[in-house]
Amino acid sequence: MSLTNPELVELFIAYGVTAGAMLGALLLVRAERRAYVRWPVFSVMAMVVGIVAWNLLRKHALPPEWTITRPREMYYGALALYAVIGAGLGLLVHRLTRVRESKAPWDDGNEDSSR
Numbered sequence: 001m002s003l004t005n006p007e008l009v010e011l012f013i014a015y016g017v018t019a020g021a022m023l024g025a026l027l028l029v030r031a032e033r034r035a036y037v038r039w040p041v042f043s044v045m046a047m048v049v050g051i052v053a054w055n056l057l058r059k060h061a062l063p064p065e066w067t068i069t070r071p072r073e074m075y076y077g078a079l080a081l082y083a084v085i086g087a088g089l090g091l092l093v094h095r096l097t098r099v100r101e102s103k104a105p106w107d108d109g110n111e112d113s114s115r
Helices: 006-028 035-060 073-095
Strands: none
Touching: 006 035, 006 073, 035 073
């Protein structure tokens, strides 16, 4: 396989957009180290979800003639969808990998002053 294959180039572009958006979201919320370790794998998943979602959207929600009459808008729309899904999954990974303080539900932080 060489990089002159157009499908492979488009796949790398899609991965770059989703990974960049996911990294931007992780940096924006100052995610912990565990989120950055999972970042490359989850960005591949975001890319796959974005590609499948775009194909479903293109087939069922958009007029078929747009593929021929508006190819540039369709291309940038797909990239925008990949970025939104990548950023959303980045925020979700941050939320799932953050460390929470384990406190008892009845502990409100106030000391008992009656002792």
